Amino acid sequence: xxxxxxxxxxETLSTRRIEEAALDLIEREGxxxxxxxxxxxxxxxxxxxxxxxxxxxxxxxDAVFDRVVDGLPPDDPARPWRDRVETLVFAYREMAHRYPxxxxxxxxxxxxxxxxxxWLERVLGVFSDAGLDTETAAxxxxxxxxxxxxxxxxxxxxxxxxxxxxxxxxxxxIETDYPLVTAVNRYFRPAEHDATFRLGLDILLDRFESMAxxxxxxGSGTRPRSPETGGTPRRASPRARA
Amino acid sequence: xxxxxxxxxxETLSTRRIEEAALDLIEREGxxxxxxxxxxxxxxxxxxxxxxxxxxxxxxxDAVFDRVVDGLPPDDPARPWRDRVETLVFAYREMAHRYPxxxxxxxxxxxxxxxxxxWLERVLGVFSDAGLDTETAAxxxxxxxxxxxxxxxxxxxxxxxxxxxxxxxxxxxIETDYPLVTAVNRYFRPAEHDATFRLGLDILLDRFESMAxxxxxxGSGTRPRSPETGGTPRRASPRARA
DNA sequence: GAGTGTTACCTTACGATGTAAGGCGATGCC
DNA sequence: GGCATCGCCTTACATCGTAAGGTAACACTC
Numbered sequence: 187x188x189x190x191x192x193x194x195x196x197e198t199l200s201t202r203r204i205e206e207a208a209l210d211l212i213e214r215e216g217x218x219x220x221x222x223x224x225x226x227x228x229x230x231x232x233x234x235x236x237x238x239x240x241x242x243x244x245x246x247x248d249a250v251f252d253r254v255v256d257g258l259p260p261d262d263p264a265r266p267w268r269d270r271v272e273t274l275v276f277a278y279r280e281m282a283h284r285y286p287x288x289x290x291x292x293x294x295x296x297x298x299x300x301x302x303x304x305w306l307e308r309v310l311g312v313f314s315d316a317g318l319d320t321e322t323a324a325x326x327x328x329x330x331x332x333x334x335x336x337x338x339x340x341x342x343x344x345x346x347x348x349x350x351x352x353x354x355x356x357x358x359x360i361e362t363d364y365p366l367v368t369a370v371n372r373y374f375r376p377a378e379h380d381a382t383f384r385l386g387l388d389i390l391l392d393r394f395e396s397m398a399x400x401x402x403x404x405g406s407g408t409r410p411r412s413p414e415t416g417g418t419p420r421r422a423s424p425r426a427r428a
Numbered sequence: 429x430x431x432x433x434x435x436x437x438x439e440t441l442s443t444r445r446i447e448e449a450a451l452d453l454i455e456r457e458g459x460x461x462x463x464x465x466x467x468x469x470x471x472x473x474x475x476x477x478x479x480x481x482x483x484x485x486x487x488x489x490d491a492v493f494d495r496v497v498d499g500l501p502p503d504d505p506a507r508p509w510r511d512r513v514e515t516l517v518f519a520y521r522e523m524a525h526r527y528p529x530x531x532x533x534x535x536x537x538x539x540x541x542x543x544x545x546x547w548l549e550r551v552l553g554v555f556s557d558a559g560l561d562t563e564t565a566a567x568x569x570x571x572x573x574x575x576x577x578x579x580x581x582x583x584x585x586x587x588x589x590x591x592x593x594x595x596x597x598x599x600x601x602i603e604t605d606y607p608l609v610t611a612v613n614r615y616f617r618p619a620e621h622d623a624t625f626r627l628g629l630d631i632l633l634d635r636f637e638s639m640a641x642x643x644x645x646x647g648s649g650t651r652p653r654s655p656e657t658g659g660t661p662r663r664a665s666p667r668a669r670a
Numbered sequence: 671g672a673g674t675g676t677t678a679c680c681t682t683a684c685g686a687t688g689t690a691a692g693g694c695g696a697t698g699c700c
Numbered sequence: 701g702g703c704a705t706c707g708c709c710t711t712a713c714a715t716c717g718t719a720a721g722g723t724a725a726c727a728c729t730c
Contacts, residue, residue: 199678221716234718235679243717290536294585298596303606310608324615329579329628336578337571343536354540364545366552373566386571386632393631441707463687476689477708485688 197230201239204229205250212250212288222246251292252301254285261308263315268391270312275334275387282338289342293335316398326394333386341379439472443481446471447492454492454530464488493534494543496527503550505557512554513633517576521625524580531584535577558640568636575632579625583618 197203207228212220222243226233240246259277261270282289297306309331313323361368373382439445449470454462464485468475482488501519503512524531539548551573555565603610615624 222718223716232680233716234681237718238678290532294532294581296586300597303597303602303609307606307608310612314608320611321615324612325620325624325627327612328582328616328624329575329631332578332582332625332628333571333575334578335582336574336576339536339581340570340574340577344538355542355545360545364549366556367545367548369562370552370566370569373563374570378567382567382570383574385567386574389571389635390628390631464689465687474709475687476710479689480707 199229199231199235199239201249204236204239204246205253208246208250209254209285209288213285216287217291247291248295248299250288251295252299254281254288254292255297255299255305256301257281258305258308261312263311267312267316268395270315271309271330271391272387274309274312275330278334279338279341279383282342286342289338293339313394316394318394318398318401322394322397326390330387330390330394333390337383337386341376341383441471441473441477441481443491446478446481446488447495450488450492451496451527451530455527458529459533489533490537490541492530493537494541496523496530496534497539497541497547498543499523500547500550503554505553509554509558510633510637512557513551513572514629516551516554517572517629520576521580521583524584528584532581535581555636558636560636560640560643564636564639568632572629572632572636575628579628583621583625 208225211225222236223233310327313327450467453467464478465475552569555569
């Protein structure tokens with residue numbers, strides 16, 4: 187019978203095999219096209235066999251999430267602060283590029299599993315070690331996160347996705363009606379992604395670093411006070427600070 | 429017959445009625461739970477009736493996308509540059525908060541419809557008017573976009589989504605094993621979103637503005653040269669520029 | 671080695687989904 | 701009055717997640 191096929195081949199199921207096949211299938215066919223039945227076909231088993239290992243499709247995807255996030259690199263507290271952030275940030279971005287179809291799931295998923303929390307804790311550790319108060323570290327952690335996730339999403343899913351759009355505005359019309367879009371398109375090519383990403387990241391980290399520096403200068407011996415735009419960021423924006 | 433029910437009630441279908449009901453349903457039940465059948469039930473018609481107006485579900489969603497993006501405010505070229513960006517940026521963010529369940533669709537969707545392109549053109553117009561070269565304007569447009577979209581996604585979908593996670597790590601465990609996550613949680617509450625968002629946005633726009641200022645000072649009469657980290661952003665990051 | 675559980679996987683079935691194919695009454699035009 | 705077009709419906713199908721329950725192979729105990 188087909189019953190013992192997999193066992194005959196020594197291809198017994200396992201969470202590892204299932205999750206790797208799932209990730210593979212997602213990257214090949216996309217997250218929306220991914221189904222337990224297709225996955226089962228790939229694994230040489232029936233769809234319901236997967237439910238022996240996971241309570242449902244969502245739980246399987248959670249496990250894939252964990253597996254990917256768990257693969258992110260560790261932090262090395264011995265190295266300079268900025269190297270540490272950049273290592274983690276670029277590793278995250280590379281992960282997004284390695285799993286572009288699955289990445290939106292990661293980006294929009296609650297990091298409330300152990301692997302997710304461990305990753306958050308790691309990144310928070312680096313921001314904490316920069317020598318600023320908890321609030322400033324927390325805010326920068328978050329806003330750098332906004333930036334990195336936004337960038338990774340846009341690079342992997344933003345322009346590439348052909349979600350549908352029956353009539354994708356003909357090129358000639360774009361050129362005449364949307365001249366700026368046309369002019370700027372040249373800097374949006376994948377070859378430019380690195381440079382653009384670097385630029386924005388540097389701006390954010392520069393500021394964080396200069397705030398840390400001025401906090402250090404300000405008061406040795408005093409509690410870290412709320413520095414520059416740190417403490418309670420003002421609502422009115424601080425125009426050009428030339 | 430039920431046939432003429434809708435016509436009796438004077439509730440004839442129309443793209444407008446369909447799209448508004450769709451958006452409403454999506455916001456009530458979520459994007460994934462949205463189906464043409466539920467929408468039809470809401471409209472008092474049959475599922476297939478919708479297909480008279482749209483080639484498919486994807487096209488309907490495209491139309492909803494267009495409708496929402498079309499509702500974004502115009503630009504007022506008479507006002508100061510920074511006010512203009514901020515108006516558009518905050519309007520975009522408010523749109524995300526008004527349609528939190530639909531927003532991920534917008535954020536990850538190609539802006540290749542007329543409404544999408546018009547929006548891009550509008551925002552690009554503001555960045556172009558700041559007085560920097562095309563490349564710098566293009567890069568800042570993009571990286572500010574990364575930031576804003578990342579922030580809006582995180583604020584609306586990031587922490588709120590209970591996508592699944594069978595065993596959501598018990599709080600006591602979080603407190604002992606992930607102390608930084610715990611310490612920092614206080615600054616991640618919705619009440620803090622405004623302040624955090626403002627902080628990051630200001631950092632990015634400050635830099636753009638100061639680059640524009642130094643470009644103006646540098647050469648009146650010369651072509652706008654590539655200023656500061658503009659032209660070809662260096663790979664090696666420019667450490668603390670205290 | 672017979673009996674008893676447990677594991678690992680399968681079969682069947684159900685309700686939901688997107689949508690292709692085609693029907694049918696009401697309206698508009700000649 | 702004849703006929704086309706419009707607006708909406710009926711039916712049908714493939715695909716999806718998964719509930720319920722089965723069953724063969726193995727792991728025990730006695």
